[in-house]
Amino acid sequence: MTPSLKKGVAYALACSAIAGIGLAATNPYHLQVMTFIGINSLLALGLNLLMGYAGQISLGHAAFYGIGAYTTAILTATYGLSPWLSLPMAVAAAALVAFLVGMPTLKLSGYYLGMGTLGFGMIAFIVFREWDGVTGGASGFVGIPPLAVGPLNLSSGRNYFYLVWGVLLVAILVCRRIIDSRTGRALRAIHDSENAARAVGVGTMHLKLQVFVFSAAVAALAGFLYAHYVSFISPGTFDFLMSVRMVTMVVIGGMASIWGAILGASLLTLLPEWLHAFSDLEMVVYGLIMMGVMIVMPQGLTRGILDLYERARERHER
Amino acid sequence: MEAFVQYLFSGLTNGAIYAVIAIGFSMLYSATELINFAHGEFVMLGALGLVTLWGGLHLPLPAAFALTVAGAALVGFLFERTAIRTVKKPHPIVLVIITVGASIFLRGGAMMIWGKDAHSVPPFSGHPPIDVAGAKLLPQSIWILVIAVVLAVGLFYFYRRTLTGKAMQATAINKWGAWLSGIPSERMVLLAFVMSTGLGATAGVIIAPITMCSYDMGTMLGLKGFCAAMLGGIGSLWGALAGGFTLGIVEALAVGYVSSAAKDAVAFILLLLILYIKPSGLFGTADASRF
Amino acid sequence: MKDKPALLKLASVSKAFGGVQALDDISFEFDAGLIMGLIGPNGAGKTTLFNVITGAYVPDSGAVSLDGIPIQGRRIQDIVHLGISRTFQNVELFESMSVIENIMVGRHVRTRSGFWSAITRVPAIRREEKALRERAQELLDFVGLADQADRRSGDLPFGWQRLLEIARALASDPKLLLLDEPAAGLNAVETGRLGELIGNIRDLGVTVMLVEHDMALTMSVCDQIIVLDQGCMLAEGLPREIQSNAAVMAAYLGNG
Known part of the structure; x- marks a missing residue:
């Protein structure tokens, strides 16, 4: 099988699996968790393009998630705009902010880039929290309308599940295409050696800015889907910890791998659900798992599990 | 004028706290090039430790102070041994996630021990506030300022005069070179961890009487201390001190003259400004793009 | 004169x-x-x-x-x-990328496809991609690495890495x-x-x-x-x- 055929098969399998899950799942709670996995996967996917492929860390990406959510909340609930009109505006708002913030910030590298994005993320969070009149302040924003297409109400569990995962599958396709294109190759080149990339004529700054804006737009799209799903948003959802959670999804799944991003997003969404059983121990266990995975498998689970499998096979063959 | 002096006092007090936290950050960064996102949780451990040992068990204050700091430093020791030393490929992003994991772990642990409610302790000494130019200066503020300055001066002499301090600086400048000249660099890293977390706890102890102490108090304090360290130039002792006071004063003035909503934003706006204008910090000389 | x-x-x-x-x-x-x-x-x-x-x-x-x-x-x-193009004293390849991809990046300035055209994959871009791959393969033939195209470039022996870097530099014509x-x-x-x-x-x-x-x-x-x-x-x-x-x-x- 050629690599592209393999990818096609994997994609088709994923599509049918999702269709199957959607039909089989009857428990509304399961559908809800699956929907959140889809939204988080979208977040991880966009950030993975920036971190895994272009090698630029962002510790403030929750800001774009929040900008997407708050823009659509304000436009639809406060100003009565149709969600389908607010969608492009929410995405454009995040992209514009990413462009303005990215220009000075992406000149930094390494820890300093991490710090710059962290600072931006915190400022965005504080704006969500303190701008009472517009965002509802610390107590949150209520009454975001559900989505509907003509007579079809999308707010029901199964329909929203299909919507989110449909969007995610399209996003995967788009990311795949970007990665396999001239732009994607140049991005990966920046990751491997920014110096050499510049020397072959890649406009590194321009490209980094493009992918930063793109990943912000994807995060805003996820924010839009989140806001109209839960109908209530509060600043706490878009705080520093969320930014870190997004980074963790990418890293735990395995950087520079699309399926890894989805695996990481699934794990980090499911983990708190499983850990509810521990009640007070929840945070302790969560922290321990984060540390443990990184200590044992710093390359991420995808790579780590593949390594384990290969080692087991070698031992078997010997 | 009165108001201004009052803001200044509040700024100096908070600034001293930020400075102590920033020194901890800076010290660890210069020894290990690691940013410890769990640093704020050690501040929290310091404050809650004092709540239990002094407020709860009624140990004498100096003993409670020392035990709390020692306890937090022990946690720092265990943290380095179990979670940092054991990483096979210490890529910065991996270390960031590990320290964030540690911060969640510590916060969760604190929540189990101390619960979700906030606690408080009385000031170190029961004197009434002192009147200066119409503004009130709390005795606890004096405690905080004095302790911060004593710590900074003490550390300065530690780096300058003691063999261990010099060895630690040598390790910070060139790990390999230090190792070649017989300095046990692993032990230096461990020592930096212990001292850094101990400093964090000290900040927690001295701030405890003037704040609400709860399991989730550390995150914002940690991030602000981190901003202060960047502001002054990470890796520099005096930079951390100056960065802390600058941040505290600007923040207090912003709260006073702009809006209390601006309080938390000040630190991060300053952080962005310094990163855009002079990433090596106000007093730093280090190369900005160093990873 | x-x-x-x-x-x-x-x-x-x-x-x-x-x-x-x-x-x-x-x-x-x-x-x-x-x-x-x-x-x-x-x-x-x-x-x-x-x-x-x-x-x-x-x-x-x-x-x-x-x-x-x-x-x-x-x-x-x-x-x-x-x-003008160059190679480096200590060979700077895009190590995680395949040999042929290295050369394709080397041709960055002679190709046009951007973000949007990558997503939409219009026919012109497909043609460009195909021509690019062919040109890259020619360059691999030229330096004698024709059968290494799909290998991870970081895994090549050092001497071949040099050759690949030269081929990459030639890719920008x-x-x-x-x-x-x-x-x-x-x-x-x-x-x-x-x-x-x-x-x-x-x-x-x-x-x-x-x-x-x-x-x-x-x-x-x-x-x-x-x-x-x-x-x-x-x-x-x-x-x-x-x-x-x-x-x-x-x-x-x-x-x-």
Whole structure:
């Protein structure tokens, strides 16, 4: 099988699996968790393009998630705009902010880039929290309308599940295409050696800015889907910890791998659900798992599990 | 004028706290090039430790102070041994996630021990506030300022005069070179961890009487201390001190003259400004793009 | 006399770092179709000169022009587009990418596809991608790595990595190719083949300028040689003139 055929098969399998899950799942709670996995996967996917492929860390990406959510909340609930009109505006708002913030910030590298994005993320969070009149302040924003297409109400569990995962599958396709294109190759080149990339004529700054804006737009799209799903948003959802959670999804799944991003997003969404059983121990266990995975498998689970499998096979063959 | 002096006092007090936290950050960064996102949780451990040992068990204050700091430093020791030393490929992003994991772990642990409610302790000494130019200066503020300055001066002499301090600086400048000249660099890293977390706890102890102490108090304090360290130039002792006071004063003035909503934003706006204008910090000389 | 400007012309180029004068009033020019050698003791300013020509450094004063077009102070990507490309002293490949992808990135400035066209995959882009892959394969054939196309480039043996880096530099269709110590780390057989390859590159119509410490290689392949010492031009001439130049001998033997 050629690599592209393999990818096609994997994609088709994923599509049918999702269709199957959607039909089989009857428990509304399961559908809800699956929907959140889809939204988080979208977040991880966009950030993975920036971190895994272009090698630029962002510790403030929750800001774009929040900008997407708050823009659509304000436009639809406060100003009565149709969600389908607010969608492009929410995405454009995040992209514009990413462009303005990215220009000075992406000149930094390494820890300093991490710090710059962290600072931006915190400022965005504080704006969500303190701008009472517009965002509802610390107590949150209520009454975001559900989505509907003509007579079809999308707010029901199964329909929203299909919507989110449909969007995610399209996003995967788009990311795949970007990665396999001239732009994607140049991005990966920046990751491997920014110096050499510049020397072959890649406009590194321009490209980094493009992918930063793109990943912000994807995060805003996820924010839009989140806001109209839960109908209530509060600043706490878009705080520093969320930014870190997004980074963790990418890293735990395995950087520079699309399926890894989805695996990481699934794990980090499911983990708190499983850990509810521990009640007070929840945070302790969560922290321990984060540390443990990184200590044992710093390359991420995808790579780590593949390594384990290969080692087991070698031992078997010997 | 009165108001201004009052803001200044509040700024100096908070600034001293930020400075102590920033020194901890800076010290660890210069020894290990690691940013410890769990640093704020050690501040929290310091404050809650004092709540239990002094407020709860009624140990004498100096003993409670020392035990709390020692306890937090022990946690720092265990943290380095179990979670940092054991990483096979210490890529910065991996270390960031590990320290964030540690911060969640510590916060969760604190929540189990101390619960979700906030606690408080009385000031170190029961004197009434002192009147200066119409503004009130709390005795606890004096405690905080004095302790911060004593710590900074003490550390300065530690780096300058003691063999261990010099060895630690040598390790910070060139790990390999230090190792070649017989300095046990692993032990230096461990020592930096212990001292850094101990400093964090000290900040927690001295701030405890003037704040609400709860399991989730550390995150914002940690991030602000981190901003202060960047502001002054990470890796520099005096930079951390100056960065802390600058941040505290600007923040207090912003709260006073702009809006209390601006309080938390000040630190991060300053952080962005310094990163855009002079990433090596106000007093730093280090190369900005160093990873 | 000449109606065609020189391929590369440097006029009074100087560059200092702090107090160190890395390049001091360097002037030379040469025409297309040659293999130029650039030699000099360590610290003579050879790599700095390369960095000035490729646009990585902006000279403090003086002018650099390619085919009569001034290039000093331009962005690197524009200079690559005008026709200068380079390799690095310590081989800088995109190690996680496949061999053929490395070359495809090397052709960045000769291709157009952007973010949106990548997502929509319009026919023009598919055609470009196909042509790009074919061109990359041709270059692999040219340097003798035809059957390595899909290997991870970081896994290649060092000698092949050098060849790949040269192929990547050729991918941008340069007029002038700068090779920074291409023989460093190669064994005698590999160095011999490298000499042949450099000749073949010239036969393609690409002018080559190389910094090299391997004197046997330099003397055998170069048409002209420029000697730098402590940032200054020491000599310029045919290989045998350089070999018998007293000042050059002195600089190399250290009794100057």
